[in-house]
Amino acid sequence: MIEARFNGTWQGWRDCARALTSRHTPPWDILWNASAGSPGLFDSDELCGEGARLNVPRDFLECAPIVACHRSPEPWRVLYRLLFRITHGERHLLEIESDEDVLEFRRMEKSVRRDMHKMHAFVRFRRTADDDYIAWYRPDHDILHINADFFVRRFGSMRWAILTPTASAFWDAETLRFGPGAPHSAAPRDDELEDLWRTYYASVFNPARANVRAMTKELPVRHWPTLPEAALIPKLLAESSLRITAIERTHTRSATHFIPAGASLPVLRQAAAGCEGCDLRLYATQTVFGEGPVNARIVLVGEQPGDSEDLAGRPFAGPAGEVLDCALREAGIDREEVYVTNAVKHFKFIERGKRRIHERPRGPEISACRPWLEAELRLIRPDLIVCMGATAAQSALGRAVRIQSERGVFLPHHIGAEAMVTIHPSAILRIPDPVAAEAERVRLVADLRGAAARIRGLDNTMKLA
Ligand code: SF4
Numbered sequence: 001m002i003e004a005r006f007n008g009t010w011q012g013w014r015d016c017a018r019a020l021t022s023r024h025t026p027p028w029d030i031l032w033n034a035s036a037g038s039p040g041l042f043d044s045d046e047l048c049g050e051g052a053r054l055n056v057p058r059d060f061l062e063c064a065p066i067v068a069c070h071r072s073p074e075p076w077r078v079l080y081r082l083l084f085r086i087t088h089g090e091r092h093l094l095e096i097e098s099d100e101d102v103l104e105f106r107r108m109e110k111s112v113r114r115d116m117h118k119m120h121a122f123v124r125f126r127r128t129a130d131d132d133y134i135a136w137y138r139p140d141h142d143i144l145h146i147n148a149d150f151f152v153r154r155f156g157s158m159r160w161a162i163l164t165p166t167a168s169a170f171w172d173a174e175t176l177r178f179g180p181g182a183p184h185s186a187a188p189r190d191d192e193l194e195d196l197w198r199t200y201y202a203s204v205f206n207p208a209r210a211n212v213r214a215m216t217k218e219l220p221v222r223h224w225p226t227l228p229e230a231a232l233i234p235k236l237l238a239e240s241s242l243r244i245t246a247i248e249r250t251h252t253r254s255a256t257h258f259i260p261a262g263a264s265l266p267v268l269r270q271a272a273a274g275c276e277g278c279d280l281r282l283y284a285t286q287t288v289f290g291e292g293p294v295n296a297r298i299v300l301v302g303e304q305p306g307d308s309e310d311l312a313g314r315p316f317a318g319p320a321g322e323v324l325d326c327a328l329r330e331a332g333i334d335r336e337e338v339y340v341t342n343a344v345k346h347f348k349f350i351e352r353g354k355r356r357i358h359e360r361p362r363g364p365e366i367s368a369c370r371p372w373l374e375a376e377l378r379l380i381r382p383d384l385i386v387c388m389g390a391t392a393a394q395s396a397l398g399r400a401v402r403i404q405s406e407r408g409v410f411l412p413h414h415i416g417a418e419a420m421v422t423i424h425p426s427a428i429l430r431i432p433d434p435v436a437a438e439a440e441r442v443r444l445v446a447d448l449r450g451a452a453a454r455i456r457g458l459d460n461t462m463k464l465a
Pocket of ligand 1: 254255272275276277278279280281287344345346368369370372
């Protein structure tokens with residue numbers, strides 16, 4: 001039996017593991033000791049050891065550091081069992097979802113990812129006299145290091161510290177550093193931001209969601225001591241108790257309750273920034289509302305904002321937007337003259353290391369957000385709605401749509417316009433074969449040319465009439 005001593009970090013384990021794997025040491029011969037030892041033998045970013053390159057699937061490389069944050073003795077054993085099997089004849093092991101080791105790996109990954117999401121939502125900073133911001137937070141897993149970049153991205157211009165019982169992160173608006181853990185008493189208890197939080201929470205408190213089971217699921221009780229708004233909960237619950245039952249009976253989660261009646265487009269946009277129609281708002285940076293002239297004759301509808309759009313706050317501002325812009329130009333359509341929006345206004349993603357990977361919105365999320373699209377369409381009253389992708393088509397037309405069978409066809413839309421279905425520009429970016437991608441891009445341009453011709457055709461009909 002070999003005692004593998006390392007410092008309890010992913011890097012430390014990785015260095016030990018690649019050396020052991022290169023020596024073909026089987027998992028049952030290793031006793032992992034995460035409480036001591038040097039960081040490891042090698043310093044490369046790759047899983048390499050003693051000159052031998054260990055070729056592991058990307059999925060493992062992306063998920064293993066997340067699993068390594070799981071607060072139990074298990075991750076190191078599970079990770080090594082998987083690594084050993086992957087590098088000893090079972091390269092596609094992670095694709096076998098029923099395998100015991102894979103199941104354990106995925107269970108731990110899911111638990112850590114959920115904890116990371118909760119931390120994004122529940123860290124509350126308190127301002128100090130020096131204008132620094134300090135938050136104390138108790139995560140379930142050792143996620144501070146892997147999660148700190150999220151707070152750097154979101155609060156990059158502030159000087160802040162996040163203290164947890166086992167580690168702390170410090171950001172001075174330039175450099176991120178880590179230090180030892182700190183007790184709750186090390187963080188300031190109160191500041192004027194608390195009043196702001198409480199005012200905000202009271203104003204957005206939704207009695208329809210004031211059932212304790214639902215609330216404790218979204219806002220776990222263990223986080224209440226660090227959340228200023230939590231002190232309001234008993235009072236708000238008591239005040240709303242009479243309304244709860246009636247509202248709960250009829251309420252399904254939707255953006256409807258956040259849409260002001262008779263609003264103009266700018267007011268709609270402002271209201272959408274505070275929408276809580278579904279949980280996607282908890283994780284995304286901001287609402288990405290549509291943009292373009294209110295008298296646009298064509299509305300282009302996409303699926304949801306991507307990573308770039310989420311940060312920029314504008315639809316189609318990233319790589320898919322570049323594909324769309326080129327296609328519009330080739331089709332003779334001026335982007336400034338069309339209204340561009342998405343079926344779902346918040347970015348849905350899953351975090352893989354430092355990357356946020358797009359995740360397709362589910363039916364309830366599409367339905368919850370549909371009132372925004374409906375409100376945009378009713379205000380703009382376009383002649384033509386171009387639905388880019390199945391999600392856009394489902395939201396705009398209110399039914400499931402098969403792109404290949406209905407593509408390019410002009411369909412009646414209930415607001416009195418026509419709708420046309422084509423592919424989403426990002427689908428072109430996902431086609432690995434450049435020839436096939438170009439063919440699909442040409443088809444998108446042809447669809448958009450058809451849309452432009454349809455508008456010209458409508459003009460001619462009106463002139464003749
Ligand atoms: S995705 Fe739509 S419904 Fe959900 S919170 Fe965002 S704007 Fe509201």
